[in-house]
Amino acid sequence: MKKNCILIAAHKNHNQIIRLINHLKTDFDLYVHIDKKSTLDIKSFDNVNIYKKYKVYHGGVSQVITTLFLLKEAAKNNYDRYIFISAQDVPLKTNKEIVDFFDTNKNKEYISYENIENSEAIYKEMSFRINAYNFGKLYRKLLSRKFRELISNFPPIKRITPKNIYYGSSWWNLTNNAIQYILDYIEQNPNYLKRFNYTWGSDEFFFQSILLNSKFKDNCxxxxxxxxxxxxxxxxxxxxxxxxDIKNNINDNLFARKFDENMDNDIIDKLYKDLENSN
Incomplete structure (x- = not known):
């Protein structure tokens, strides 16, 4: 077993996914979830665990549920670090550089975040996302934002913006202690996950709001x-x-996203070639 694991959310581009997996698996245990709606057919091998359990809908709570599933599977092995990426990410640092970075920053939780109360404009936008009911792509397409907001303010179903909500990127890099805390919190507070049902972009609130309201805040x-x-x-x-621009702004960025082999595979080739030349 490796000391760090990488969780990967995938739904398309077979060759791109296999390339990412083969590059990472030498130094990380991998936990890959493929959208059940996808035609991709990849089997587990070596230290690569492949799952196709949930239908995943962009912006839906299914993204959170799928991430939690991967976390629970990986957490059985108590890794030092859990890195969550998309299958459309490409590494900017070698595997060794990634491992060394987290060895140097053992207790830090790398997760982007902002309190929704930092500005009136942000609060208004994020409150709409949190409170307006999201019944899927067709619902959003057929009904205007104003009408959806009106429906969501109907007294019997009206939702109130919770206090101390944070938002940020879906992708993060967390320690075992933080992951165990998140999983324990969800088990002890089942209504927390339920609150994000029918919430647009719940994956961008879910983990941030747990950690930034916990003892881990100072480590974030x-x-x-x-x-x-x-x-x-x-x-x-x-x-x-x-x-x-990518190469001139690498800094501490371990990955870049997003890429699509069907749009431009040359950039993917070039970035992997750079990594090969760095070893």
Missing amino acids: VNDCLRYLVWNGGTPFNLEMKDYD
Whole structure:
């Protein structure tokens, strides 16, 4: 068993996933969940554990449930560090550099976060996301935001914004102590997970709000260790034209996202080649 594990959420691009797995598995135990709706068919091998248990919907609580499933599977082995990435990530540091980074920062929890009360605009937007009922893509497409907000304010079903809510990136890098605390908290507070049912983007509130309201707050570093470029509420697909910006802004970023082999496989090839040349 390796001392660090990587959890991977996957749903497409077979060759890209296999390349990522083969690169990481020499130094990390891997726990990979493939969206049950996907046509991908990959079997477990070596220290790579493949699951296809849940249908995962973008922005839905199914993303949280799937992540918790991977965490529970991995936590059986008490790893030092749990790193959660997407199958569309590409490493920017070698495996050894990643291991060494966490060896040097043993007790730090790397997770991006912001209190939703930091500004009136943020509070208004995040309260809408937390309180407005999300019944899926078709529901959001057919009904305007104003109408969805009106429905959600109907007294019998109206939800109130909880206190001390934090949000941030879905992707994080946490210690075993933090993971055990999260799993214990959920077991002891089953209504916490239920509160995020029908909440848009619940994965961007769920883990931050547990840790930043706990004894782990002082250990949290506001950094998910990812290079990404935002396009509104979603990251751009990075291409060869972004290569120089990626390399010039690596800093402590261990991974970059997101990439798509069907859009630009050359950038993926080049970044992996850089890693090979670094070894």
